[in-house]
Amino acid sequence: MAELIWPKDPAVNWSVIFEPAQLQLYAEGLLTTLKLLLSSLAVGGVLALFLALALNSRYRWLRWLVGSYTYVIRGTPLLIQVYLIYYGIAQLEWVQARWDAVWPWTWFKDAFFCALLAFALNTAGYTAEMLAGAIRETPAGEIEAARAMGISPRQVLWRIVMPSALRRTLPAYSNEVVMMLHSTSLASTVPAMLDLTAAASRVYSDFYLPFEAYLFAAAIYLSITFMLVGLFKWAERRFLAHLAPRRT
Secondary structure: OOOOOOOOOHHHHHHHHOOHHHHHHHHHHHHHHHHHHHHHHHHHHHHHHHHHHHHOOOOHHHHHHHHHHHHHHHHOOHHHHHHHHHHHHHHOHHHHOOOOOOOOHHHHHOHHHHHHHHHHHHHHHHHHHHHHHHHHOOOHHHHHHHHHOOOOHHHHHHHHHHHHHHHHHHHHHHHHHHHHHHHHHHHHHOOOOOOHHHHHHHHHHHHOOHHHHHHHHHHHHHHHHHHHHHHHHHHHHHHOHHHOOOOO
């Protein structure tokens, strides 16, 4: 632990933040945050695709089952979900007795996996509802035209309905991605996880610089958010140009 310093000059405060040791700490936290974000979006996105199809299934029991899952996910705080997986499932004696040799319980020894599982399940619940709504709102004319051309129902789903729904989900999904980026800060509540917020907390505890430590972390989050928003704006212009209002 670094020796506590109590500088009175703001310039000295910021010089502490930009020391190589602190910058390396923030870099490690940033890498963990990005890994957690991209991994949870990838796993959650694949899961959300199947959940969205289930939400539009002709089987009532399947719609009810998946709908209950998304309702619970969206109706409970993400922090509670992280605690339930890390301090709940991962700390059960039955799991701990098997996590040295029995798959998949071996994964629960890894704090990163517990956080990833919580974030992936959470984003899957929100994304599934967005995608399911987009599927239901697919113009009937597109489906009728495809069927008139002799395209099978499965091909209609994967070649007409899904591409259209994915494109129309982009604006709402961009908000979900930004929210997930900010939600990764909850990983700092898991021991042994050094994300961006945890790095700021460590600098704060070592040097008692709460304003500078967290403001620097906020600036990094803001920069990533700016890049994500720009990326999705480009994607919307690229894939939703046909939905933009035409100027007369």
